Amino acid sequence: MNQDILFADLQTWDSDRQAVNFPAQQGGALIHCWVSLAWLEKKCGQALVDEAAVLSAFAQCRFDLEDIAETMIEDEEFNQAGDIEIN
Template sequence: MNQDILFVDLQTWDSARQAVNFPAQQGGALINCWVSRVWLENKCGQTLVDESAVLNAFALCRFDLEDIAENLIEDEDFNQDGDIEIT
């Protein structure tokens, strides 16, 4: 695990994006990380019908998602807005 990348224990559902935001910090910079509802549904093998179900699925996958996001940050695989997206 890279000690330069820290994940705060915060996640929010964005219904317009149909994704969960979970921020990371690297060298003092805030990086918005996103995981899509579709990715979570595929990982969990079920349809996530509301915010509560999505956030519960996120909690179950959190460590995997942080590992994936960490690798994407290290590879500088940012989108046009400077965010990390797991879709």
């Protein structure tokens, strides 16, 4: 794992966006990383019907998600807002 990119042990569900936000830090800059509900449901193979289920699914996939986000950050695959989106 790249030690220049750090992930905090934080995650929040955004119901408007239908995605979980998990922050990363690179060189002191905060990077908002997002994973969509659809991605989590596909990975888990089931519908996630409430915030607790979504966050539980996120926790199960956390290491994979951090690896994906790390690669996207290194490859500078940011959206227009400067965020990383895993869809």
